[in-house]
Amino acid sequence: MTQTADRRVIAARRIVHHIAEHLQGDLSLQLWTGELIPLGPNARDDIRIVLADPSAVRRLILKPGLMTLFELYATGDVRIEGGSPLEAADRWDHGRAVHLPRRVNKGLIARELIPFLLDGSKRSVGDAAYDPTGEAGQRKDKSARKDKDFISFHYDVGNDFYGLFLDPEMVYSSAYYADADQSLEDAQTRKLDFICRKLRLKPGQKLLDVGCGWGGLSCWAAQHYGVTVHGVTLSEEQLAFAQAKIARLGLQDKITLELKDYRDLDMTEHFDAISQVEMFEHVGFANHDRHFLEMHRLLKPGGLYFHQASTRRGGRHLGNITPQTTATRTIGRFIFPGGELDTIGMTVTNLGRLGFEVLDVEDLREHFQATTAEWSRRLMARREEAIAMIGEERTRLWLIFFAMCAKGFERGSILVYQTVAQRRRAGPSGVPLDRGSLYR
Incomplete structure (x- = not known):
């Protein structure tokens, strides 16, 4: 070992020991030399964060962040061995982790980091990252956002890949659990049924399924509630899967799907109900008004609109909510390009000012925490198959994405709501006075 290399190891030990005093975690860190350092008193080493190369330390120094x-x-310069990213994250207190920068001795860490500043190596993430040419996600013009490219990057990674962790209905949104022991499969069909109940669907009605995905809700509504469904998606892979499912179930006379942006629909008739289930995150802040105005245009007066979307908490200052956060910029680069999270306050306000009466709002935060944790477990169990399909880099990124989401929902930094609104009309809403009717 050279003198410089030896200095790096000694410095790394000091930094990690100091951080461990404040983190109090129950896992270990493994240096590039193979040496294990516990991240808390009596911490186990069955799950390990591996620093595979000292250059990783330098990069974190010069550009700290998510x-x-x-x-x-x-790239594998930082790895987790012995468990998934979510299993590793469960081994420390996130309140402690969030406040680490304020608790550690910055002078001590700065002094020990000096040996790492000499290494300039860096590996590229290659095709695993989305190339947002021209910062399209920030533009206000709908066509400039290249929404179809965003959707293709996220969803056209392949139906077989999503099948590794989704339920048989291929529902890629928060499930609705009756209790902690319910299976994902049952919780997802329960969610599909609740959407239909919240929309008060009846035989003969017409439903527009915006962002219909793999056709789970469209098929459920047609089969169990006797409605006629028109669905739209921007994903060719999803459309092919959904059309094959419709043919297999013999629902061609009840469901039509097309590859089209819902804002380009030219309908001569209005719909009785519209569902939007976690597609809204793709729309972008600059297009929120346009979205709700399109929902208003496509609905009959008195028609019901179902809106399920992940949101962020927001802040004290209403005028200081920016489209992008550190988390959404990171996820946008690697997983979900173009994604921007609303707040529930903005959702309700925008619905109210653009022609809707909000009838019901329900928080599903803990349901989505359980859902993303289960997706993480399933993908981890089948990670070798995932690697064969999409490569090792993207598989790693999806696993850390699920961990980040599950922890975000657990801590309440990300939320998800089901909102039901009615296209405003004078007089009675026609909806039962007792919300308990949904559960009977």
Whole structure:
């Protein structure tokens, strides 16, 4: 070992020991030399964070943040062994972790980091990252956002890949659990049924399924509630899967699907109900008004609109909510390009000012925490198959994405709501006074 290399190892030990005093975690860190350092008193080493190369330390020094961490994890310079990213994250208190920068001795860490500043190596994440040419996700013009490219990057990774962790209905949104012991499969069909109940669907009605995905809700509504469904998606892979499912179930006379942006629909008739289940995150802040105005245009007066979307908490200052956060920029680069999270306050306000009466709002935060944790478990169990399909880098990124989401929902930094609104009309809403009717 050279003198410089030896200095790096000694410095790394000191930094990690100091951080461990404050983190109090129950896992270990493994240096590039193979040496194990516990991240808390009596910490186990069955799950390990591996620093595979000292250059990773330098990159974290010069550009600290979530984006760098994702890059290092994608390339394997930082790895987790012995468990999934979510299993590792469960081994420390996130309140402690969030406040680490304020608790550690910054002078001590700065002094020990000096030996790492001499290494300039860096590995590229390659095709695992989305190339947002011209910062399309920030533009206000709908066509400039290249929404179809965003959707294709996220969804056209392949139906077989999503099949590794989704339920048989291929529902890619928060499930609706009756209790903690319910299976994902049952919780997802329960969610599909609740959507239909919240929309008060009846035989003969017409439903528009915006962002219909793999056709789970469209098929459920047609089969169990006797409605006629028109669905739209921007994903060719999803459309092919859904059309094959419709043919297999013999529902061609009840469901029509097309590859089209819902804002380009030219309908001569209005719909009795519209569902939008976690597609809204793709729309972008600049297009929120346009979205709700399109829902208003496509609905009959008195028609019901179902809106399920992940949101962020927001802040004290209403005028200071920016489209992008550190987390959404990172996820946008590697997993979900173009994604921007609303707040529930903005959702309700925008619905109210653009022609809707909000009838019901329900928080599903803990349901989505359980859902993303189960997706993580399933993908981890079948990671070798995933690697064969999409490559090792993207598989790693999806696993850390699920861990980040599950922890975000657990801590309440990300939320998800089901909102039901009615296209405003004078007089009675026609909806039962007792919300308990949904559960009977």
